Structures are given as structure tokens and as C-alpha cells.
Amino acid sequence: MHKNNIGLWQHSHSFGQEQKRSGEKRTLIVVALTLVMMIWEIAAGWSYGSMALLADGLHMGSHATALGIAVFAYAYARKNANSTHFSFGTGKVNALGGFTGAVLLAGFALFMAAESVERFIHPVTISFNAAIFVAIVGLAVNGLSAWILGHDHDHGHSHSPPSSHDHDHNRRAAYFHVLADALTSLLAIFALLAGKYAGWNWMDPAMGILGAVLVTRWAWGLLRDTSAVLLDRQNAILERAIRDTIEIDDEIASDLHVWSIGPGLYAVIVAVVTHHPQPSSHYREKISTAHSSVAHVTVEVQACSSQHDRAHAS
Structure with missing residues (x-):
């Protein structure tokens, strides 16, 4: 057989990874929203003397970094889809991005738990009115971000969030990040209201520990699913x-x-x-x-x- 005819028995190994995935554009929009909210919360924290707002702003900054990793993973997988350096294409870059996001989620949960314990020991003074207002806006922004990532524009306009059966691990990691942001904002609002009207200042660190437990559960599920892909676990x-x-x-x-x-x-x-x-x-x-x-x-x-x-x- 002549070598020029071997192409009849060969095929591409990109497996569609060169196509732009819907999750990439959505994640990029969410990164922009998160950065804007991060800058506002950090500025408000400094202005109002609220360590809670400052910490939440820095927390959103860490998530903006994690979401940026997800955007990079999308772009890298698409750009190198036809590279001969990857035996079966760049599909696993998606899982690698999700795994990295899950590790950051777990790190954030550990930080949240440690900070909550610290606040039990050394309570901080909170400007309740300003903190509640910014937390409500943060919750609205995170809710919008979760809707952008979870809203499926490609399959009958379904409003269901990415589930454990969603194969786009990058999108799922990004979704969990903004969901964690929304959760912390919601818990912060509840704790701040309890502190303002009932004097229960201990609610702030208690809600922080509860949030850390829930975020750890999300991170563990994502780590389990993405590591199975990265380690070639048999289906x-x-x-x-x-x-x-x-x-x-x-x-x-x-x-x-x-x-x-x-x-x-x-x-x-x-x-x-x-x-x-x-x-x-x-x-x-x-x-x-x-x-x-x-x-x-x-x-x-x-x-x-x-x-x-x-x-x-x-």
C-alpha cells in the first residue's frame, strides 16, 4: 500500500474539542461579574471598617482566580485540540481545570472554617447596615452568575444546574464556585440580621463553619469525578x-x-x-x-x- 493512501484509514483525534463550548463564554461573563463585585466589596470593607466584607471580597478574588483557570482550560483545550502531542486530544484538560477548581474550593472551605473559629475566639465589630446591603448585592450577583452557568441555552432552554452527570467538569467547577459565593452571602445576611436585631454575634462564625462543611461536600464530589477521568478509571x-x-x-x-x-x-x-x-x-x-x-x-x-x-x- 502506498503511504499516500494511509489517510483513508486515519481520523482526527480532536473529538470536537476544537469547537468553542458554551461554558467558556458563560464562565468569562461570570469572571467579569465576580471581579467587579470583588473590587466593590474590598473597597466597602476598607471604607466601613468591616473585616467581614473585606474577607468576603478577598474570597471572591480567590474565586475569580479559580474561574480564570476554568477559562484558560477551555481556551487551551480548543487551541491544542489538533496537536499531535496529545494521544487522544485535549478532552482531559476540561477535567484538569475542574480538578484544580475543586482543590481551590477545598482550600477555601478550610480557610473559612479557620477564620470562623478565630472569630469565635476574637469577635470583630461589624457595621451591620453597610455589610447587609453589600451582602445582598453580592447574593444577587452570585445568583445571576449561577443562573448564567446553570442555564442550558443549548438543550431546550432547561434551567437545571450542572449535575454529577454533566460531563463539562470545568463548567461544573465554576458553577460550584459561584454557588459557594452565593451560599456565603446568604449565610452572611442571615448572621448579620441575627446579630443586628437579636444580638447573636456568634451566628457569624457559626454560619461560616456550616458553609465550610457544605463547600467541602461539593469539592469532594468534584474531586472524585474529575480524578476518575484523570486516572483513567474504568467505566x-x-x-x-x-x-x-x-x-x-x-x-x-x-x-x-x-x-x-x-x-x-x-x-x-x-x-x-x-x-x-x-x-x-x-x-x-x-x-x-x-x-x-x-x-x-x-x-x-x-x-x-x-x-x-x-x-x-x-
Whole structure:
């Protein structure tokens, strides 16, 4: 065969990562909103002598940095989608961005818990009226940001937030960041109102600890899902489904590997043992047709010469 004809048996490994994802534009808008609110809260904190507002402004600054990482991950994955340096494209950059965001979320939760304990020991004076006003505006901005990230413009205008089944880990990490911001603003409003009208100043650090626990739960779930992608964890459900597709009559999948190579995309390597071998394209087409999420399939076909060999292969 002439080398010029080899292209007929080759295909791109970008798997659509060169296309701009909807989450990229949304995250960029949220970064801008977060930066504006961060500057206002820090300025208000200094002006009103409120450490609570100053801390919340710095907290939003850390989230703006995390969201910036998410935007970078989107752009990097798109720019390098066709690079030959990546065996299966840049799909995992999305998971890496989500993992980094989750680590920052966990760090923020630890900081929040430590600061809350410190305020139990050394209470700070809060300018309640100014703090409540800025916290309400912050809650509104974070609510708008969460709506921007969670509102699905591409699939029937659904208003459901990114779930654990959402394959865009970058978008999910960004969504959890603004949700954590909204949660801290909401808890701050509740605590400030309780402190102003009931004199319960201890509510401020108590709400901080509660918020840290909830944020830790979000971070753990995101770390679990993204690390599974980064470490090529076997997808047991899809593996079973592929076995059911392949193992009909005489065929046995003696060796099967299924792993994620991008948001909602999987690669498969399978060795098929049978007494009546078909071309590898036959099995590849069966898998691709039955499972739309499988973007790359490699098949090895081995002829089984006896019942003993077949039993041994199984």
C-alpha cells in the first residue's frame, strides 16, 4: 500500500474539542461579574471598617482566580485540540481545570472554617447596615452568575444546574464556585440580621463553619469525578454494555479497557476471541453503532482453535 493512501484509514483525534463550548463564554461573563463585585466589596470593607466584607471580597478574588483557570482550560483545550502531542486530544484538560477548581474550593472551605473559629475566639465589630446591603448585592450577583452557568441555552432552554452527570467538569467547577459565593452571602445576611436585631454575634462564625462543611461536600464530589477521568478509571457501566454488545454466540471479550478521553467521550481497546473471527472493522462498527459516546475503538481479533483455548481465554 502506498503511504499516500494511509489517510483513508486515519481520523482526527480532536473529538470536537476544537469547537468553542458554551461554558467558556458563560464562565468569562461570570469572571467579569465576580471581579467587579470583588473590587466593590474590598473597597466597602476598607471604607466601613468591616473585616467581614473585606474577607468576603478577598474570597471572591480567590474565586475569580479559580474561574480564570476554568477559562484558560477551555481556551487551551480548543487551541491544542489538533496537536499531535496529545494521544487522544485535549478532552482531559476540561477535567484538569475542574480538578484544580475543586482543590481551590477545598482550600477555601478550610480557610473559612479557620477564620470562623478565630472569630469565635476574637469577635470583630461589624457595621451591620453597610455589610447587609453589600451582602445582598453580592447574593444577587452570585445568583445571576449561577443562573448564567446553570442555564442550558443549548438543550431546550432547561434551567437545571450542572449535575454529577454533566460531563463539562470545568463548567461544573465554576458553577460550584459561584454557588459557594452565593451560599456565603446568604449565610452572611442571615448572621448579620441575627446579630443586628437579636444580638447573636456568634451566628457569624457559626454560619461560616456550616458553609465550610457544605463547600467541602461539593469539592469532594468534584474531586472524585474529575480524578476518575484523570486516572483513567474504568467505566464499569459502559464496560458491561460493550461486553453485552460483543459477546454474542461464540465471541468473548478477553481483554477490555474503557476510559474517558473527554467530556462525554470514551475510548475502547478490546481483544475478541472467537472460533469464527470477523474483520476488526466488524466489531468496531458494532461498538460505535451501539454506543454513541465511544469516540475511539481499537480491536484485536484472535482465532480460537479449540474449546480449551476458548475456556482459557474466558
